Amino acid sequence: MFFIIALLVVLALFRVYMILPTQGGRPKRLRRKSDVCSVAVFLGSGGHTTEALTLLSALDPKRYTHRTYIVSEGDSLSERKALQLEAQFGSTKQNYDVLIIPRARQVHQALISTPLGALQSLLACLRYITLRPLFNAKMPFADILILNGPGTSFVLCLAVYVSKFLGLHAPVIIYVETFARVNSLSLSGKLIRPLADRFILQWSTANGKDKLSPKHWLV
Amino acid sequence: MLAFLTVGSTRFDSLVSFAFGDEFLSSLRTKGFTSLVIQCGNSAFELADNPQNGEKRYLKRGGVDIEYWKFHPALDEEYRKADLIISHAGSGTILEVLRMGKPLIVVPNPTLLDNHQQELASALQTMGYLATTTVEELPAVVEHFPFQMNTFPPFDPSRFARVVDEAMGFI
16 A cells, blocks of 8 residues: 555656756747737736736737736736736737636735635636636637736646646746846745746846846846 | 826825925925825825825925825826826836836835835836935935936837747747
């Protein structure tokens, strides 16, 4: 019995090792100029939302379609800003949708109830990223997931890794550390770094080297 | 001239209270500012009848016409109208104001636990894009207006587009 459990654990770890990205690795396949990719972006409210939408505005809306905005429950401002960007793109309702997920942790939530909130948040992420695409082929999750923090980003990553673990379609994770982090990584950044397919810093000083320069700014 | 003071979606009691005070108003007046708009968010301050959401209040103090209110969905109009913007150090506000080429003084909120606003504000001050200060030192910085600032780099959408195109195999 012990041997079987140990074997399963080793196999599971090996599987996780196999699906971890190699930083700066080559894309899995090449695409033609006319191909399209669907993209999902998490809007983490406030400055995170502003930055995430600025990043999205940099993409060609004809190539990167359909677009999914993931918004925390109660964050109507982020949703409104997303709709503004879609209006700029000249989109119709078929071009995008908005998913609402519970917050991993409320701003003033007691620490003791955090695991419960995080679990609820994870279940919602699993539903949209792993389960719904599995049972409904018409509702696949995006090809790309753009993240820039905060907390819920990590929960989204975990759901993506459940899909990867099971060998299902999973998005390429692109994490852009927020412009606000000049000297160090955020907690989300530290957690997501080994999981992201592309992990991008906007300040080279965040790695503890170089002088201040705008050359890596993306927003 | 018009100055616009904003605290974003947070509350910043000490900055908003200070903005209604004589010391700050007279520093504005010295520099020729006759109007001040204050977006006070959820801050608590001395005026007992704080405005309700969506409501604008007016006041004249120290020779300055003050308009104050809690929130507005589009602050870009306010930025455009203003000759000087004084703000909490939120990254979204900083980017938006500097891209409009407006002079900006930021006051990082010292009561925030995880104070990375200070980090960004100091970096951008070192690079000569804005001035950063504390609530108490604000009048002294206002008195340096207009300041010489470096031109803030414009948004370059091709950078992130390249990152994503490359990651997705569009070559």
